[in-house]
Amino acid sequence: KQEVTQIPAALSVPEGENLVLNCSFTDSAIYNLQWFRQDPGKGLTSLLLIQSSQREQTSGRLNASLDKSSGRSTLYIAASQPGDSATYLCAVTASGGSNYKLTFGKGTLLTVNP
Amino acid sequence: AAGVIQSPRHLIKEKRETATLKCYPIPRHDTVYWYQQGPGQDPQFLISFYEKMQSDKGSIPDRFSAQQFSDYHSELNMSSLELGDSALYFCASSLPGTYNEQFFGPGTRLTVL
Numbered sequence: 009k010q011e012v013t014q015i016p017a018a019l020s021v022p023e024g025e026n027l028v029l030n031c032s033f034t035d036s037a038i039y040n041l042q043w044f045r046q047d048p049g050k051g052l053t054s055l056l057l058i059q060s061s062q063r064e065q066t067s068g069r070l071n072a073s074l075d076k077s078s079g080r081s082t083l084y085i086a087a088s089q090p091g092d093s094a095t096y097l098c099a100v101t102a103s104g105g106s107n108y109k110l111t112f113g114k115g116t117l118l119t120v121n122p
Numbered sequence: 123a124a125g126v127i128q129s130p131r132h133l134i135k136e137k138r139e140t141a142t143l144k145c146y147p148i149p150r151h152d153t154v155y156w157y158q159q160g161p162g163q164d165p166q167f168l169i170s171f172y173e174k175m176q177s178d179k180g181s182i183p184d185r186f187s188a189q190q191f192s193d194y195h196s197e198l199n200m201s202s203l204e205l206g207d208s209a210l211y212f213c214a215s216s217l218p219g220t221y222n223e224q225f226f227g228p229g230t231r232l233t234v235l
Contacts, residue, residue, distance in 0.1 A: 051212060052165070052226040053216050059221050097164065101222055107178035108222040109155065109212075112164040 010035045014098055014113035021088055029083040029116045031098030033064050036079050039103040041070065043072050043083050046095045055096075056083070058102060088120045125150055126227035128213050134233045135203050143198040143230045147215030153177070154196040155224060156188060159210040172198055203234045 011034045021027050031041070040059050044052040054071040056065045058081065064073040071084040085092060095117050099110040127146040135141050147154050153172045157165040167180035171190035182188075185203075188194045200207060210231050214224040 040223075042223065045228075046235070049210070049231070051228040052214075054223060054225060057221060057223045107170065108153075108224075109167040109170060109178055109222060110157075110165070110179060110214070114164045 010100060010102060010111045012036075012098060012100060012111055012113035013089055014096075016116060017114070018117040018119075020119040020121065023088060024119070025088050026086050027118070029096050029098075029118070031081040031083070031113055032073070032079075033079045033100050033110050033111075035102065037103045038076060039101040039108065041072075041074055041081050041098065041100050043070075043081075044097040044099065046097060047055065047094075052097065056108060063086050066116075085118075088118075090120045090122050092120050093118055126213055126215050126225055128211075128227040128230050130230060131228065132231050132233075134235065135204060136162045136235055137205065137235075139203050141203060141219050141232060143200070143211050143213075143232070145196045145198070145213030145215075145227060147196070147213075148217070148225055151215035151217045151225075152194055153216045153218070153222075154190055154194070155214040155216075156182075156196070156198050157212045157214065157226075159212060159229075160206075163208070165212060168198070200232075205234050208232055208234045 043055045058074040069086040095115040097115045099112045155170040156168040159165040168182040210229040214226045
């Protein structure tokens, strides 16, 4: 059974810092990996999707990397802003078959202080 | 751009009542997923549909059922509600050929009293 772990569980940084969030998964046979952002009590916003054949994806100040063989992904946020404060969730889709359910980690709660 | 629509956004029910949650996927998306997120928990997969057929089933109680209609919208029916069913229920949709990037709706917050 796929298990996804995210560390740290919480992170507090001053505005302007660069930071890295970590995600690991136990079964390397994944189809893709998605990073999401969730504000308290709100829905999930897709930030980046990395296909299993890719090593990284970039969107603005965000860069996500994937090392499938070691079962790890990182989300790098450059020049953090208070508006980046949210919970960041990592989720993977298993490869094979036609079922693409997401298995989530428990998230990293990020607080960016002005 | 159009997003996933869920209704209602909030729902309060008594124990043993029934509830119906609706999901309208992004236009042209033919796959719908339902997830349940309990307080302080990560989202857990319940069930999914592709082209109106059930494609996968997760930890969905037998008291729950779901279907996808000809216009691709989906409904999650929940009966004999229990206090533990209180959660955020998310619907997500995806489009074939996009590596299954899933786009989530705002969720329905169900409170069972």
